[in-house]
Amino acid sequence: MLYTSTRGGVGPVNSSTAITRGISSDGGLFVPHEFPQISNDNLLLLKELSYQDVAKKILCKFLSDYTIYEVDKIVNKAYGTNFNNTKIAPLIKLSNDIFVCELWHGPTSAFKDIALQLLPSLMSNSLKKCNIDEKIIILVATSGDTGKAALEGFCDVDKTEVVVYYPKHGVSDIQYLQMATQRGDNTNVIAVEGNFDDTQNGVKKIFKDKELNKNLFDKGYRLSSANSINWGRLLPQIVYYFTSYLAALNVDEIKSKTLLDFVVPTGNFGNILAGYYAKKMGLPIGKLICASNSNKVLYDFMNTGEYNINRNLTKTISPSMDIIISSNFERLLYAASNNDSKFVVNMQTALKNDNCYSVPENIMNIIKSDFQAGWADEDETKKSIKNIWNQYNYLIDPHTAVGFSVLGKIKRSKNKCIVMSTANPYKFASSVLDALTSKKSGNGFKDMQDLIKITSIVPPENLVNLKGKEILHKKKCNKNEMQRALIDIL
Numbered sequence: 001m002l003y004t005s006t007r008g009g010v011g012p013v014n015s016s017t018a019i020t021r022g023i024s025s026d027g028g029l030f031v032p033h034e035f036p037q038i039s040n041d042n043l044l045l046l047k048e049l050s051y052q053d054v055a056k057k058i059l060c061k062f063l064s065d066y067t068i069y070e071v072d073k074i075v076n077k078a079y080g081t082n083f084n085n086t087k088i089a090p091l092i093k094l095s096n097d098i099f100v101c102e103l104w105h106g107p108t109s110a111f112k113d114i115a116l117q118l119l120p121s122l123m124s125n126s127l128k129k130c131n132i133d134e135k136i137i138i139l140v141a142t143s144g145d146t147g148k149a150a151l152e153g154f155c156d157v158d159k160t161e162v163v164v165y166y167p168k169h170g171v172s173d174i175q176y177l178q179m180a181t182q183r184g185d186n187t188n189v190i191a192v193e194g195n196f197d198d199t200q201n202g203v204k205k206i207f208k209d210k211e212l213n214k215n216l217f218d219k220g221y222r223l224s225s226a227n228s229i230n231w232g233r234l235l236p237q238i239v240y241y242f243t244s245y246l247a248a249l250n251v252d253e254i255k256s257k258t259l260l261d262f263v264v265p266t267g268n269f270g271n272i273l274a275g276y277y278a279k280k281m282g283l284p285i286g287k288l289i290c291a292s293n294s295n296k297v298l299y300d301f302m303n304t305g306e307y308n309i310n311r312n313l314t315k316t317i318s319p320s321m322d323i324i325i326s327s328n329f330e331r332l333l334y335a336a337s338n339n340d341s342k343f344v345v346n347m348q349t350a351l352k353n354d355n356c357y358s359v360p361e362n363i364m365n366i367i368k369s370d371f372q373a374g375w376a377d378e379d380e381t382k383k384s385i386k387n388i389w390n391q392y393n394y395l396i397d398p399h400t401a402v403g404f405s406v407l408g409k410i411k412r413s414k415n416k417c418i419v420m421s422t423a424n425p426y427k428f429a430s431s432v433l434d435a436l437t438s439k440k441s442g443n444g445f446k447d448m449q450d451l452i453k454i455t456s457i458v459p460p461e462n463l464v465n466l467k468g469k470e471i472l473h474k475k476k477c478n479k480n481e482m483q484r485a486l487i488d489i490l
């Protein structure tokens with residue numbers, strides 16, 4: 001399998017090159033040349049397989065420069081006892097036609113673990129295959145969850161240094177503690193005075209700065225990314241669309257070839273894009289329902305055909321979705337325009353110059369045939385947490401609640417539906433407690449205790465153990481000083 005940049009300036013390259021580079025040097029994102037088809041007969045053959053075995057089948061199709069033995073090792077290492085559920089991403093039935101796929105059983109209790117427990121060994125292997133001897137600096141811009149998941153995944157991985165930038169006032173206090181207490185000699189955490197878009201733009205600037213990159217190279221460093229712009233982040237996410245579909249088949253909730261819809265709480269468009277790729281591979285998916293919080297650029301786009309970032313970012317109780325520029329949307333534009341890199345360049349240039357672009361009607365129709373969109377404000381999100389708890393005795397976090405709220409608002413197809421649950425509710429204990437009781441102390445740990453009293457649901461160990469841990473990272477910088485902060489570390 002070969003990969004090309006969405007902007008047409010780089011490629012074809014093999015998968016290990018795409019993974020070690022992270023972002024393409026023309027500013028585009030690497031995409032595979034084709035989507036291997038899994039026929040219905042072959043899909044049925046996967047029915048009895050474990051999560052790990054399905055992952056191996058799917059990864060092998062995209063990593064043609066890897067041996068089966070290498071993929072085997074990488075997958076076994078990624079999905080073991082580090083997850084507190086043997087199914088890795090279990091499917092829960094809530095009602096006759098609504099299911100939840102729980103993506104938060106990994107070591108940091110958010111869906112990012114599924115990709116970031118795998119990416120480090122994928123990266124190490126890819127470096128060897130590309131004969132790269134330099135130390136790799138993994139640059140991460142995080143709205144809260146990716147940072148911790150990347151730190152945990154890359155902690156003490158040989159020949160890597162992880163540098164995480166997060167918006168200082170844009171993460172929950174538990175997310176902050178998770179990052180600030182990270183152990184590991186190769187881990188770095190920096191608070192940026194700015195919002196997530198500032199942070200993400202700062203990281204993109206570092207990637208594009210040719211002089212800086214050359215200087216780093218001379219010192220024996222190379223930059224790469226653990227954000228979902230990296231193909232190695234997206235690929236593992238395709239797997240759980242398959243396993244959750246297969247789980248529904250296995251309990252006879254659907255028949256073979258039945259279409260399922262997926263609701264995906266969306267920020268950078270990485271999770272839902274993996275679903276789109278699964279559909280392109282032949283998985284019977286009806287609609288992919290893109291759920292946004294008050295930062296509803298994608299919802300507005302679906303209604304108007306205009307992607308307009310001329311707006312202020314709003315801070316919400318679902319901070320991992322507080323994003324205005326969804327990086328992975330570029331990959332959708334590429335696919336929906338039938339791989340037209342000129343079109344992608346035009347759109348991205350307009351975005352840079354005018355803060356917006358408009359997509360012609362024929363391409364909008366293609367996008368609308370696969371996607372629906374909705375959004376939920378803060379009140380609706382809280383109500384949704386309370387409703388789902390009252391109705392099903394099932395506790396959800398604010399991101400997942402945005403998904404449920406949208407599901408209740410949109411015009412639904414007849415298909416059964418799987419809601420992607422992206423974080424454990426205790427990761428956002430204060431907001432969840434507030435939604436249930438209208439009372440919160442604002443202290444994450446105290447609110448966690450109160451939430452346990454009310455719900456009797458056991459919180460994950462990694463969050464309980466945060467209490468009293470030593471703060472190891474205190475660096476901060478201005479949004480214009482992110483490069484300086486990087487140089488200071490090295």
Ligand SMILES: *Cc1c(COP(=O)(O)O)cnc(C)c1O
Pocket residue numbers: 110111112145146228265266267268269270271272320321399400422423
């Ligand atoms: C990252 C994240 C999202 C958004 O996922 P994208 O792939 O960026 O669209 C949603 N919910 C949670 C809890 C997350 O951590």
